[in-house]
Amino acid sequence: MTTIIKLLKNCFAKLNNLNRISTNRKYVPLYSILGATATSIIVYKIKRSRSVKLLKLTSREKRFIEFASIEFNGQIYMTPQDFLESIIEVEPKPRLKRKILDHKDLDKIKNTTPPLNKSSSSLFRNLENNGIMSYTEYLFLICILIKPQSAFKIAFNLFDTDGNQKVDKNEFLLIEKIFSNTWKKKRNIKDSKPNNKSSIMEQYVDDEQGLQRKHIVDTTILIHLFGPKGNVDLNFDTFNRFALNLQAELLEIEFVEFSKDLPTISELDFAKILLRYTYLDTDECNDYINRFKKRVRVNYRITFEEFKLFCQFLNNIDDFSNAIRIYTLADVPISIKKFRRAFKICTGKSINKNLAKIVFDIFDENEDGFLSNKEFIALMKNRLQRGFMSHKNNRGWNKFKKCFKQEFKTFILFH
Incomplete structure (x- = not known):
């Protein structure tokens, strides 16, 4: 009986974790009620003059929003620790709100991010919460985790737009531009005419959920791969090593969890x-x-x-x-x-x-x-x-049932 009560408490604690999605009042989250627990569902009202449009998030968008614990200039980000937890854990840890970063925090991140030649299979664990990752980088890292090594060369060649066997920072940022354009197309958002003087980083989608908001931030991944000044080129060997280290890090975490050291x-x-x-x-x-x-x-x-x-x-x-x-x-x-x-x-x-x-x-x-x-x-x-x-019907009562089943399954596996 004590075990059941503990599992119930864990589920209620996770469902009570209401995250602020946007600072803009054009987006109003809808809520379903489970007893005394309010849980945010995946649909948002968008107030546009006299019309109301419903916007449904994808499973990966929802997961990023749930686990992202920091925010800068209206856009939400993950820390390295958030990323690891989003891969390993079923639900995020309960928290009251996201931490708001300032420019001093970004400077600290830039100064403490190790260079690529010091990359290892403990990079994310060593950085813990001292880092910042965008949504598009989250998608990029997921792709690395679930792809075979043979796919890394294909990915590298896609980045290498001029075919010189090296990838610079601007070439790498094109992947974020591609993700952003896909996001806009899915939501029927028209492109504005870009300013010729604007950089790639200034052409990101300006959405209201803080996932793809226009920003100019040197993230941990950018600093690690291309240096604090962004002038380091990436070759395939170093890119391949980074990708393999990322895969190995997640496997090490999972292995140690069961091996007990x-x-x-x-x-x-x-x-x-x-x-x-x-x-x-x-x-x-x-x-x-x-x-x-x-x-x-x-x-x-x-x-x-x-x-x-x-x-x-x-x-x-x-x-x-x-x-x-x-x-x-x-x-x-x-x-x-x-x-x-x-x-x-x-x-x-x-x-x-x-x-x-x-x-x-x-x-x-x-x-x-x-x-x-x-x-x-x-x-x-x-x-x-x-x-x-993607899993259907994973909010409200269905989410609670799923959460309880997963908590019980985890309890069985570990006992």
């Missing part, structure tokens, strides 16, 4: 990690875990490098899906041998026999020695998104 995790921990961010409800998750417990025969410990390699494989899940489709068209079930072969094709590295056996023990429904590949691929694609996918 030990160098390895158990098979059961590994199973729990794989199922953690999936669409399975508590009962379904328990079914997988209980079935796995009955099948475990060897006490095998998974190292971080093995865990990291498997997660890199998940980033290549589309390639794996295509490879598996060849077998399924031929009506050939997927054995451990075929799975390991497809794994090597996708990653260029071999998966340990014991780890492959663990995967089959989790996802072999009938215990016939073959992978239930449709369920495996669907769940792993879902896990890869880590809450980035």
Whole structure:
């Protein structure tokens, strides 16, 4: 009973976290009531002369707004710590309001942001709340997290508009311009004629939610990649290292959470990690875990490098899906041998026999020695998104039920 009360309190605390979305009165948030708890829903009234338009936020816009804890000049931003929490946590920590930054705060951020040659897989953890990230950078970092390494070269070439194998600050900022134009097109906002003297940074969308407001701010990502003066060029090797470090940092956080500072995790921990961010409800998750417990025969410990390699494989899940489709068209079930072969094709590295056996023990429904590949691929694609996918009816009573189920699922996985 005490556990249930604690879970209920956690959900109410999270739902009570009302964040100020905009300082402009043209946008008025609507609210639904859950007992004594008011929760902001995803639709906003836009007052325009005599008409009222409803604006619906995307799942990523909502998530950024929920986790962003700082604001500067009317625009909301994330700290590095906010970003990590938005990837790992289901809901943001309760807070009364966002912190308002001034120019002194920005100067402090600029002076303490490390250069790219000192980049590491602990960059975001070291910076904690001493940093500032825009919404478009949030989208950019998400893309890095869920893409395979082969996609990094494609992304770099898109930035490299003049083809000199280097990316400068202005070329990098074009991605923000693209995101902004997409945002405007979706909301039917017409472009104003740009001033020839204006820079790229001065041509951002001026929306009223503080997501894409026009601004001139040297963010932590810009300073880290291009230096405090913005005169450092980025080559592919340094960009690739930055991207791999970001992926590794999230994996390290997740691994340590289960390993309790030990160098390895158990098979059961590994199973729990794989199922953690999936669409399975508590009962379904328990079914997988209980079935796995009955099948475990060897006490095998998974190292971080093995865990990291498997997660890199998940980033290549589309390639794996295509490879598996060849077998399924031929009506050939997927054995451990075929799975390991497809794994090597996708990653260029071999998966340990014991780890492959663990995967089959989790996802072999009938215990016939073959992978239930449709369920495996669907769940792993879902896990890869880590809450980035859109979910319907996630406000009001439905949000409370979802929150409680997730809190209970987390409690089960950790106890």
